[in-house]
Amino acid sequence: MINQVKSGVATTTMTTTAEIATFLAREFPQTKCTVEAAGNFGATVRHEVGVAEWRPGGTVAGPVLMAVADVALYVAILGEIGIVPLTVTTSLNINFLRKPSGEAAIIGVCRLLKLGRTLAVGEVSLYSEGSDQPVAHVVGTYSIPPASR
Amino acid sequence: MINQVKSGVATTTMTTTAEIATFLAREFPQTKCTVEAAGNFGATVRHEVGVAEWRPGGTVAGPVLMAVADVALYVAILGEIGIVPLTVTTSLNINFLRKPSGEAAIIGVCRLLKLGRTLAVGEVSLYSEGSDQPVAHVVGTYSIPPASR
Amino acid sequence: MINQVKSGVATTTMTTTAEIATFLAREFPQTKCTVEAAGNFGATVRHEVGVAEWRPGGTVAGPVLMAVADVALYVAILGEIGIVPLTVTTSLNINFLRKPSGEAAIIGVCRLLKLGRTLAVGEVSLYSEGSDQPVAHVVGTYSIPPASR
Amino acid sequence: MINQVKSGVATTTMTTTAEIATFLAREFPQTKCTVEAAGNFGATVRHEVGVAEWRPGGTVAGPVLMAVADVALYVAILGEIGIVPLTVTTSLNINFLRKPSGEAAIIGVCRLLKLGRTLAVGEVSLYSEGSDQPVAHVVGTYSIPPASR
Incomplete structure (x- = not known):
């Protein structure tokens, strides 16, 4: 399914939220972020807050x-282009x-x-979970390796 | 000495590197950054890199x-205005x-x-220690509580 | 009406779009931007495009x-705090x-x-008028003189 | 000379300041910026200030x-890669x-x-000519068309 996605923008098949969550957990074992949703040119991730x-x-x-914010952006992009590890x-x-x-946990909503x-x-x-007033706002850019699209 | 510093920009006494290092270690026990230098509208900090x-x-x-980068900026500002914890x-x-x-460790040089x-x-x-080509460049802004100057 | 607005965030009276348009035309005669809407923590402005x-x-x-973008931000802020010329x-x-x-004209929609x-x-x-795909995205910060709030 | 430059980073021939100034004046007749210097991964430009x-x-x-700032960055890049009009x-x-x-005129010094x-x-x-305190600081990114390098 991923190969289909990577072959072009026009495809209607997207990498699933579960595929991305599995990839993140394997490649970035240090991250505490969990993937709540991905797709439709967006993503929602969650980070527990403790000491x-x-x-x-x-x-x-x-x-x-x-x-x-960095993970939310990455997940949103992977949701569209598939699992492309060299995206930075x-x-x-x-x-x-x-x-x-x-x-409260931090919730990141990417578009x-x-x-x-x-x-x-x-x-x-970025929000403190349970509040609708953002605690921070981020704009980020990612470079996609040419071969991957 | 700190009170003197906080009383105005015109003073020639600056908070010392050692005072800032002590403050950082006490208030931000999680940080792995160490203060290498502070003063003259700049700062150098160092962060060990491991797993x-x-x-x-x-x-x-x-x-x-x-x-x-965030710590380097904070240290550079404290070096000029003294220990002002509410600076964000x-x-x-x-x-x-x-x-x-x-x-290699990461070195942050702030101006x-x-x-x-x-x-x-x-x-x-920001540099990888031992290289003179920057790995990243940051511009940051800090808000200083009005009463502190 | 402006004094009421400036007295606090809680007031429900806002500076009107017409008041802001008049202020802009008088204080910034060089600008080609026109104010389409202001209020509700947002603004829409328009800039004709020619040679x-x-x-x-x-x-x-x-x-x-x-x-x-700069004008759109300014108008959105004036719509909330009233006509405060020193806002920069x-x-x-x-x-x-x-x-x-x-x-096509450029349309700026601020939130x-x-x-x-x-x-x-x-x-x-920012959009080319008639398109719903943004041509650019801006985040800006404005400093408000303390006395004005 | 330009073709040589465009063929790779390793070349020691750089596009001259005069070549860039001629290109700017022809392609961007609206700009009031003049090129003071270009080369060595930097540039200096000047903009007269009037009504x-x-x-x-x-x-x-x-x-x-x-x-x-935009012109200073563009000139600095052209000084290294040659006249590449599609750089944006x-x-x-x-x-x-x-x-x-x-x-005072505005002077832009790019690195x-x-x-x-x-x-x-x-x-x-960015400086007001005659002062050594910057009036503004800019970081910009430019996209270079792949074929040009």
Whole structure:
């Protein structure tokens, strides 16, 4: 199924959320992110928050937010182009908007803005689970190896 | 000495590198960054790289680079305004330039571009220790609580 | 009405689209942007495209897109806080997504992500009029003078 | 000479400042930027400031600064890879640092951070002529058509 996906943008078959979750767990065993959804040029991921993620003041460390956004973008892209391991982040711009809660998981919701042959651009809104006010907003770009499309 | 520093920009006394290192170790026990130098509107920090920092392909995870840049900026600002714990990152823009080595520490070299009353802006070049080609470049902004200046 | 708005976030009275349009035309006579809508933490502005905006290849110059985004953000903020002339852009991050048409006006649609006491953050999607695929995406931050809120 | 340059990174022949200035004037007749220097992975450009560039308060409009940075990056890249008209900006991140003078030209000084096969990244410091404190700082990325390298 993946090969079909990789053969072109026009295909209607997408890599499933389960396939991506399996790939992430195998290739990135350090990540604490879980894949909640992928497809339709978007993705939702979730990151548990505990003592390892805390900053003074009962909040979540900024790099944790960046890591969640990075995974959300990656998952959204894999959902469209299939499992392409060499896809790499080329830039990431984050604005911190509100203090995340130290008591809630971080949810990252990605929407792809562009999926070109060699470059993908997406935005990610990050939330403390249970709140609808974003704690941070990210725009990231990914480079896609030419051979993979 | 810190109070003197906090009382104004005009003072010639700066918070020492040792004071900042002590503050970081106490307030951010999770960070693996060590402070190499601070002062003169800049800072150098260092982050050991081991299995926890690896990404597939023998390289270093992007969020590690962002975390090093964030600390370098923070240290550079504290070096000028003194120990002001409520200083927080408001935005961070990173461009990934080259694949960092999984075998070398990450060095972050910050230079402040602006130190205003409520906003500081700085850039950070990130290197794999021993190389002079940057692996990533960051521009970040920090919000400084008004009362602290 | 403006004084009411400036007195707090909680007020339900907003500066009207017409008031902002009048202010823009008087204070920024060089701008070619017109205000289509403002309010509800957003704004829509429009910029005619002609020979002065063209780049080789029948497209629109990048700085024109940035200028439209800047005005859209400004208008969205004024719509919430009232006419505060000292409000200034502090940063702007633009990703160019598709080639804009040289034959269509540029439409900028802004949505505020945060409206704090001293800092506002918003995103802007830019379109060639008549298309629903964005030609560029912008995230910008504005500094609001403390006295104005 | 240009063909030589385009044939690879290893060549020691660079496109001259004069060649780039001629190309810019022909292809971008609207630009007011002049090329002061190009080469050694950098460039310096200059933009006169007059009534068309003014903002209220005797300062220079933000989009003018962005346009100068964009040209500085473009010139720096052309200085390395030769005259490649299809090279296009993919992203630009600007931080406004100080109020530029309405009485001085804007000078943009670019330094390339990376010149890859398909992507170039550079930073630009912008000054009011005669001052050594930057009024803005830009990081931009350019996409280079594969065939051109």
